[in-house]
Amino acid sequence: MTLDRGEVAGTGVALLLHVGLIVALTMNLAGVPPKPEPPAMEIEVVDSDEVALRAAAPTPITAPPPPSQAPEIGQAPEPELTPPPPQVQPAPPPPTPQPVARPAPAPRPAPQARPTPPTPRAAPAPRPAPARPHPPRVSRIGDDFLKGIADAPDAPTAARPAPAAQQAATFSAAAKASVDQAVKRQIQPCADRQPAIGAGAERIRVTLNLRLNRDGRLSHPPSVVATRGVDEDNARFEDLVTDQAIRVFRECAPLRLPAELYSTPTGGWGNINLVYRVP
């Protein structure tokens, strides 16, 4: 078989073109700047028990807390009263033979495992974790919550991250009044359920300082920062008024307040003084 001149020329041209194409492609690919390698994902391997402890009940309000601190109302139900597995923490020493007036609870080791089996990752009942968003709840904030704040946008939920523009909000008198109203609106139903104490208790004013996280829960145990109106006649009721103040907040927590007013240079609902009294 012989090739005529046309075929030879065509084959030559085709070869040249292929070589040129390969060279061109090689040159172009070499010119692409290399993509930066994504940073390595850091994974810390932790023991499952540790995860469970971190995800345990919210910050207790008593110090030192009993290991029995419960989740807030509305959280996942606690375990049934079935015989639990052996506790991690040894039982506290039995009370002393003589009546002991409120002995200070023995120092406890770090938060203990709950009496449920320690299978937190697979557990069907999730524990409240401060870092997690809240489960859907019906907001107790009324439509007029931001009434009086001229430039306030629609009230975002506390769990939503606030845009940068909102974080620059100032804690004006109007904003303060609105926060005051919203806190009252959410807490008052629980206050209304508190029992009568006794004659003279109405003179007592207990001020609780509440440090809140952005999710509306306590970040620190509440502290009594002031007690007024206590005299010789009603001193026996001071503890009861304090108990009620703590109970009122715990029953109605977490608070649902606008994220942009959580903390501003002039104040915010992250730091609340609850002044409680009985009628």
Place this chain on the structure above:
Amino acid sequence: MASTRIALMALLLIAATPALAQEEPPPVEVDIVGGGVQQATVIAVPAMPSEGQVGRQVAEVIASALRSTGAFTPIGPAGVPTYTRAQTDNPAFAQWRTAGAQHLVSGFVEPTATGQITVGCYLYDVAAGRELIRQGFAVQPDNWRRAANKCADAIYSRLTGQGAFLDTRVVFVAETGPKNRRLKRIAIMDSDGANLRYLTEGEATVVTPRFSPDGSRLAYTSYAGRRARVWVLDIASGQKRLLVPGLALTSAPRFSPDGRRIAYALSSGGNTDIWIANADGSGTPQQLTSAPGIDTAPSFSPDGRRIVFESDRGGSQQLYVMNSDGSGQRRISFGGASGSPAWSPTGDLIAFVRTGSFRIGVMRPDGSGERILTDGWQDESPSWAPNGQFVMFNRFTRGGQSSLFAVNVGGGPARRLPTPQDGSDPSWSPLQR
């Protein structure tokens, strides 16, 4: 190079200083007014873990004692879940919330190395998830009821702010037999009706037994020898002696708050007056009143400086107050006829009998603020609980039967105390040690 770094650090420090010094903005202040709801607190009292049934029995006594105060509605131990020893201080709050409990009592009953038992007593605020009480009481195994009452007292005091009164005893006149041969004996029992025993055997009719302030002695009126005379009885030893030797007609004794003196009524020549004598029989009795008529039923103020008594010197039976040396006598009641006064341990009230209608009432020591507390057929002989919040009395029915009742000084229905037979003239002991 080094000097440049130092200069930069200094600049940074200077820039940061104002930020560090900046004060935290003040907290948002919110005023909240609580509800003041007038209803009993629901408190769960499940059976305590123990060997045998004693844990359930302790819980039953605690629940019964709390119910008797009128301030609580206990649920349990029947019908509520039990818990293990490990759950004593680790309660399932959510479950108790669901059950409607506002508070929870937990605990345990365990033997000690010395042959006693320890009753653990824990109180929780279910709504707040807080521990309010952690106490324990070691007692002899057969004395578990006292430990239970101590626990109930601790709970009552913590949740009401009032003084304890449940771990107390009551003396009263136990009445048996037909009306024409009525046997009247002094009986003593726990304030919940348990552990009843008799201190006299019925050899003579006895009335008006009164505890000494430490609860170790009784003063009472006995008709032995057909003469009314005041006797003093040591409860532990059973020894008794006449307060005033001789044949003088004495009655209505009452100890002073320090236990060293006894005020009483002495009848002579158709006149009855208030006298005072040393409780140990030493010294010479002193006469405090001398008005014509009947002065009787003295009762000391808690500071021992004043005495309230009843007198008909004004034409009808009324209440009078005087200093404990007999000076400064003045009338304080001006309504219907009033008698049998008893000064409250807290000093702010005097209980009395409105003798026309036989109702128990209270008034302030100056006679103001009178309130009638009962509405029975015939209520008599008021005696105060050591916390000054309850008044015990005896109530006669139309059929002539008499029972012991207690009523809250703040009002509410009277509660009957269980006694195996008729009882009258109660006296509430001080809190037991």
